[in-house]
Amino acid sequence: MNLPNMTAHLACTAAFPALLAMTPVVSAEPSRFTVDSEHFSMAFEIMHIGYAPVIGMFREVEGEFVYDEETGELNSGTLVFQSESVFTNHKKRDDHLRAEDFLDSENYPEITFTLTDFEPTGENAGKVTGDLTMLGQTNPVVLDVTLNKSAVYPIGHEDFTLGISAETTLKRSDWGMTYGLDPALVGDEVRLRFGFEANRDSGWF
Structure with a gap:
């Protein structure tokens, strides 16, 4: 190989990694994930006459969302709680x-949260904004969300699974639930904490 050809060859070789870096990466298609109701917990805390918080939960929930594992984008999602399943022991x-x-x-059997926006705040964290419908009224709610783990499930179904934690605080009076506020028997602020697993639906595209 003569000198001019060798020089051109070296220049192309040096430029190849830079070309790869500039080539756009084709992201994976978004996937639908279904909430595993057997591995879902939602606890709420509300103050009782200023003495101590009452802690409860909803035992029946369904949900799904669309998530792009490559880009980390959360595109849509819904959680539906059966209000009759409330439990405080x-x-x-x-x-x-x-x-x-x-x-x-009896009149409002379902409490529904519908995702409207997602803002990443860290590598595995973000803020999910959604509409919470309860007692026939809808108001926006912002959840602080953390992705704890994403991997193939090690036992049982062996689906690709996400493990998620989330929390927020809201005022029940914003939905017209004002019983016990005056006098102050039951607090207005309600703290919500979620922990759940969601399995990728391999049959959805």
């Missing part, structure tokens, strides 16, 4: 929570 209190003073489960 006290039957009389749970019956009251299902009644008209609070959740009015």
Whole structure:
């Protein structure tokens, strides 16, 4: 190889890594994930007469969302809670929570959260904004979300699975739930904490 050809060859070789770096990466298609209701926990805390928080949960929930694993974009999603499934380990209190003073489960059996926006705040964290519909009223809510793990499940179904934590604080009076606010028997602020697994639907495209 003569000198001019060798020089051209070396120049092309040096430029090849830079060319690769500038080539756009084709991202994977977004996938639908279904919430695993057997591995879902949602706890709420609300103050009782200023003494101590009452801690409860909803035991029945369904949900799904569309997530792009390559780009980290969360495109859409919905969680649906059955209001009658509220549980605080006290039957009389749970019956009251299902009644008209609070959740009015007979007329409003579902509490729905629908995702409207997602803003990444870190490598595995972000803020999810969504519309929360309860008692026939809809208001925006922002959740602080952390992706704990994403991997093929090691046992059982062996699907690709996401593990997620989320939390937020809201005021129940924003949805017209004002029982016990005056006098201050039941707090207005409600702290919500979520932890759940969601499995990728391999049959969706």
